[in-house]
Amino acid sequence: MAFMDIFNDDAFSLSSLTAAINQMDYKPGRLGELSLFKESGITTTTAVVESVNGILRLLPSSERGAPATQAVGEKRQMRSFVIPHIPHDSTILSVEVQNVRQFGSEDALQGVQAVVNQRLAQMVGNHEVTLEFLRMGALKGEILDGDGSSVLYNLFDEFGVTQQTHDFKFSSTTTDVRAQAVKVRRLVDEALGAQPYSGLRALCGADFYDGIVNHKSTKEAYQRWMDGEALRNDPKAGFRFADINWEEYRGNVSGQPFIAANEAYLYPEGADIFKTWFAPADFIETVNTIGLPRYAKQKVMDFDKGVIIHTQSNPLPINLKPRAVIKLTMS
Secondary structure (H helix, E strand, O other): OOOOHHHHHHHHHHHHHHHHHHHHOOOOOHHHHHHHHHHHHEEEEEEEEEEEEEOOOOOOOOOOOOOOOOOOOOEEEEEEEEEEEEEEEEEEHHHHHHOOOOOOOOOHHHHHHHHHHHHHHHHHHHHHHHHHHHHHHHHOEEEEOOOOOOOEEEEHHOOOOOOOOEEOOOOOOOOOOOHHHHHHHHHHHHOOOOOOOOOEEEEEEEEHHHHHHHHHHHHHHHHOHHHHHHHHHHOOOOOOEEEEEEEOOEEEEEEEEEOOOOOEEEEEOOOOEEEEEEEOOOOOOHHHOOOOOOOEHHHHHHHHHHHEEEEEEEEEEEEOHHOEEEEEEEE
């Protein structure tokens, strides 16, 4: 079996590599574990969002026979989003698989495939953390590119709304944390209108989380419940207070935290406003097909020196109601 004949095997086809990269263990951050963003594939490279802003108003009384007030049609707005294209390549040289088989052995394919799968595992990890970063941007309302500074989409600008914020004065012992949490919940209710949701969760930076856990009013509330057992140990798994699930978010790349230490983001669960759309890859085989989370393909190098493994993902995480996510600060 000649060395490069291996890569003409069906095991290294587009469909096989794509299946392998999508079946590997998923190791993202917390947003992936929570399954907050509902995933679906689309057949185009752009996503169009239509919004209908129905306005409710009180109807005044009038004299019989007088002209009635007139109902107006709902205003519809269409917004188009280009799906980000994220390619990621790696090269496997012949020397890297030189000692995984003997020439002519029947297990050559298995040995080389192990090397390819190991490289795919490294590459899919990069795609996963990138997707988590994009989702966190969508949650916060500003989707940043992988460089951490270039803005792909500012959802507040796209939907013509402003961000809602609320400050917790943890520095004051007289602050009623429960009362402040109720005020924040009302901001969510106002933003969602009649849209139902199942609960509230706050993802916190380290300092904000310490601030709410260690505040006097929080401790006093828990001292009256199970003798304060919940806060005697490190509540690293999070805790429930004022009908909100509070937890510290752990996630950073190159020392850059996904959530600043002194901030938190409160969002409604079960509101069906968080989406992730996947566009198809830019291959002939995938034109107008339903997009998958990731794709993988390989190409033999000149003179059979090795193979280039190409992976790509085309995701767009989006928050359809960015005002419903409240930015929390501390002072």
